[in-house]
Amino acid sequence: MTLLAPExxxxxxxxxxxxxxxxxxxxxxxxxxxxxxxxxxxTGIGNWVLVVVLGAVLYLIGFWLAANAVxxxxxxxxxxxxxxxxxxCVLAILPLASVTWTLISNGxxxxxxxxxxxxxxxxxxRDANGGAYHAIVGTLEQVGIAALITIPLGVLGAIYLVEYGxxxxxxxxxxxxxxxxxxxxxxAGLFVLAFWVLIVSPLFNNGQPQYSGFAAALAxxxxxxxxxxxxxxxxxxxxxxxxxxxxxALGVPKWKxxxxxxxxxxxxxxxxxxxxxxxxxxxxxxxxxLVAGGTAAINFNPFxxxxxxxxxxVFSQATDSSRFSPDRAWTAALTLVALVLILTIAAKLxxxxxRLTR
Amino acid sequence: MAKRVEATNVNAYYGSFKAIEDVNIVVExxxxxxxxxxxxxxxxxxxxxxxRMHEVLPNARVEGTLTLDQENIYDKHVDVTAVRRLIGMxxxxxxxxxxxxxxxxxxxxxxLNGVNKKAVLQEAAEKxxxxxxxxxxxxDRLDKPGAGLSGGQQQRxxxxxxxxxxxxxxxxxxxxxxxxxxSTLAIEDLIFKLKDRFTIIIVTHNMQQAARVSDRTAFFSIxxxxxxxxxxxxxxxxxxxxxxxxxKTEDYITGRFx
Ligand SMILES: Nc1ncnc2c1ncn2[C@@H]1O[C@H](COP(=O)(O)OP(=O)(O)OP(=O)(O)O)[C@@H](O)[C@H]1O
Ligand SMILES: [Mg+2]
Numbered sequence: 001m002t003l004l005a006p007e008x009x010x011x012x013x014x015x016x017x018x019x020x021x022x023x024x025x026x027x028x029x030x031x032x033x034x035x036x037x038x039x040x041x042x043t044g045i046g047n048w049v050l051v052v053v054l055g056a057v058l059y060l061i062g063f064w065l066a067a068n069a070v071x072x073x074x075x076x077x078x079x080x081x082x083x084x085x086x087x088x089c090v091l092a093i094l095p096l097a098s099v100t101w102t103l104i105s106n107g108x109x110x111x112x113x114x115x116x117x118x119x120x121x122x123x124x125x126r127d128a129n130g131g132a133y134h135a136i137v138g139t140l141e142q143v144g145i146a147a148l149i150t151i152p153l154g155v156l157g158a159i160y161l162v163e164y165g166x167x168x169x170x171x172x173x174x175x176x177x178x179x180x181x182x183x184x185x186x187x188a189g190l191f192v193l194a195f196w197v198l199i200v201s202p203l204f205n206n207g208q209p210q211y212s213g214f215a216a217a218l219a220x221x222x223x224x225x226x227x228x229x230x231x232x233x234x235x236x237x238x239x240x241x242x243x244x245x246x247x248x249a250l251g252v253p254k255w256k257x258x259x260x261x262x263x264x265x266x267x268x269x270x271x272x273x274x275x276x277x278x279x280x281x282x283x284x285x286x287x288x289x290l291v292a293g294g295t296a297a298i299n300f301n302p303f304x305x306x307x308x309x310x311x312x313x314v315f316s317q318a319t320d321s322s323r324f325s326p327d328r329a330w331t332a333a334l335t336l337v338a339l340v341l342i343l344t345i346a347a348k349l350x351x352x353x354x355r356l357t358r
Numbered sequence: 359m360a361k362r363v364e365a366t367n368v369n370a371y372y373g374s375f376k377a378i379e380d381v382n383i384v385v386e387x388x389x390x391x392x393x394x395x396x397x398x399x400x401x402x403x404x405x406x407x408x409x410r411m412h413e414v415l416p417n418a419r420v421e422g423t424l425t426l427d428q429e430n431i432y433d434k435h436v437d438v439t440a441v442r443r444l445i446g447m448x449x450x451x452x453x454x455x456x457x458x459x460x461x462x463x464x465x466x467x468x469x470l471n472g473v474n475k476k477a478v479l480q481e482a483a484e485k486x487x488x489x490x491x492x493x494x495x496x497x498d499r500l501d502k503p504g505a506g507l508s509g510g511q512q513q514r515x516x517x518x519x520x521x522x523x524x525x526x527x528x529x530x531x532x533x534x535x536x537x538x539x540x541s542t543l544a545i546e547d548l549i550f551k552l553k554d555r556f557t558i559i560i561v562t563h564n565m566q567q568a569a570r571v572s573d574r575t576a577f578f579s580i581x582x583x584x585x586x587x588x589x590x591x592x593x594x595x596x597x598x599x600x601x602x603x604x605x606k607t608e609d610y611i612t613g614r615f616x
Contacts, residue, residue: 166416240453242449242451242453243453243455243456244414245411245414245447245449245453246449246453246454246455246516246519247455247466247470248411248414248442249409249411249442249446249447249449249520250442250443250446250466250467250470250471250519250520250523251439251440251441251442251443251444251467251471251523252439252466252467252470252471253439256470257470260470261455261457264457265455265456265457267457
């Protein structure tokens with residue numbers, strides 16, 4: 001007992017300690033804010049942002065002092081850390097809430113049927129309408145094709161790395177996947193421009209290089225593949241070995257164990273990883289601009305001629321001089337976010353459907 | 359149904375580390391054999407080499423001959439999955455498949471090996487669950503997840519899963535070590551019942567359990583840490599526990615060692 005600090009010396013009857021009343025936190029906050037407001041605004045050194053920041057700091061100090069005086073140092077440390085963690089959480093959510101709010105409040109102006117049903121074809125600088133139909137088609141086709149290419153490749157690659165890969169080859173693959181993760185999107189775009197648009201596409205087009213949505217899908221694939229491989233690999237590694245052994249012990253072949261035991265167990269995590277990579281790809285602008293070229297008209301064919309995409313549409317509208325284009329850009333951004341959100345929710349629901357309910 | 363297991367000069371390695379050396383043992387059909395010995399002496403390693411689970415680990419290998427009714431299971435032309443279908447295994451920790459219902463867990467071995475007839479599966483599930491003394495507890499919730507059962511129930515579920523594929527030999531690695539005395543008793547009863555149909559080899563740290571359930575007992579030990587484990591004595595359980603012929607065995611079962 002004597003080895004413990006006095007505060008930890010639990011002797012009989014000392015289990016009950018004094019607690020700060022529930023209103024203490026609120027009171028401290030009010031006092032801290034008032035003090036900081038008086039200080040900042042009184043001396044005129046800043047605006048309300050500084051008031052809040054200084055107030056938060058004063059609050060932490062004041063609360064620690066109060067808790068220290070009433071409840072003792074251990075409890076005070078505990079309360080200060082909780083307060084710090086809560087403020088970190090608020091700090092992390094604030095930008096997100098702010099982005100959402102900005103998107104919705106600005107995007108609402110053009111959130112009409114016309115926006116979703118028309119393209120920018122023949123829309124001049126003085127025209128108020130015009131929409132993103134062509135861009136939505138482009139995004140869906142490009143991301144869809146990229147997903148069709150990368151999901152099977154990525155998941156199979158991850159299975160190889162986790163279940164079969166031994167030795168130098170798998171080390172090399174893992175290394176290159178890691179390197180690929182760091183490729184800037186513009187480089188992926190340049191790669192596809194040099195390889196597909198300039199060298200391969202002329203073979204199908206009488207020797208003329210041509211932009212296409214498919215080329216954009218290829219560039220997006222380069223970006224998505226490493227993310228999918230890595231996240232799927234992590235998820236597969238989390239499946240406990242005893243589950244695999246349980247299946248082997250029943251005489252189930254390895255490939256069937258992977259297909260019927262390992263993948264279903266890891267499925268929700270794998271889906272999350274895939275959706276993250278799709279969300280990232282849907283927001284890429286540079287590669288689409290480089291290899292799909294962008295267009296104002298609707299083009300359903302991803303294999304021929306220019307296509308646009310939502311992010312490209314946002315970019316072109318935001319840099320346009322027409323006074324109607326900022327509203328279109330905002331609404332397109334809102335549409336993009338909503339699209340990714342809907343896709344993610346749908347994928348999660350699908351992955352969950354097979355899960356048993358307790 | 360049941361087959362005879364014979365190990366001749368079996369050595370098992372983890373990389374360059376030799377975990378067991380020169381194990382020679384004959385297990386008769388329809389008997390229960392207990393493997394006992396101090397921790398780290400290679401009981402699990404030996405058990406896992408009987409159904410070729412040892413080689414699942416990277417760099418792990420087995421030398422020597424292990425026969426199942428005269429057929430060497432380590433022969434080049436033998437299909438591992440066929441071996442494992444004949445020699446089932448129950449693990450120390452219950453490992454039901456988390457994405458499957460109780461029913462699917464029990465018939466997993468059949469389903470994943472190509473049996474799809476609903477009626478056949480239904481019958482096999484009920485039969486195995488009855489054999490595993492679990493039917494009455496789960497018959498109303500067969501579509502609920504297997505992971506939602508208690509630890510003891512999960513372990514019996516795993517036993518049901520193992521016997522559903524009708525193996526010849528059932529290996530059990532400390533199947534009761536995570537269970538309460540009542541579940542343990544239920545599983546011991548079960549082992550006694552299963553003896554009519556299967557050859558059973560069980561690893562246990564519980565001397566009373568070994569004495570209660572087994573016909574024959576094998577005592578494994580190691581000299582020092584780092585040495586390979588060896589089979590010290592193998593005899594009728596009665597004899598091992600009343601009048602062992604090796605001093606080391608006596609020391610171990612009377613608690614003077616390990
Ligand atoms: N995966 C592994 N890799 C390397 N060495 C291992 C591995 N598993 C076991 N060993 C070693 O092999 C030896 C035998 O281990 P084993 O698990 O067979 O012992 P055991 O008799 O089952 O012990 P316990 O009663 O504690 O379960 C031990 O020295 C152990 O450290
Ligand atoms: Mg063991």
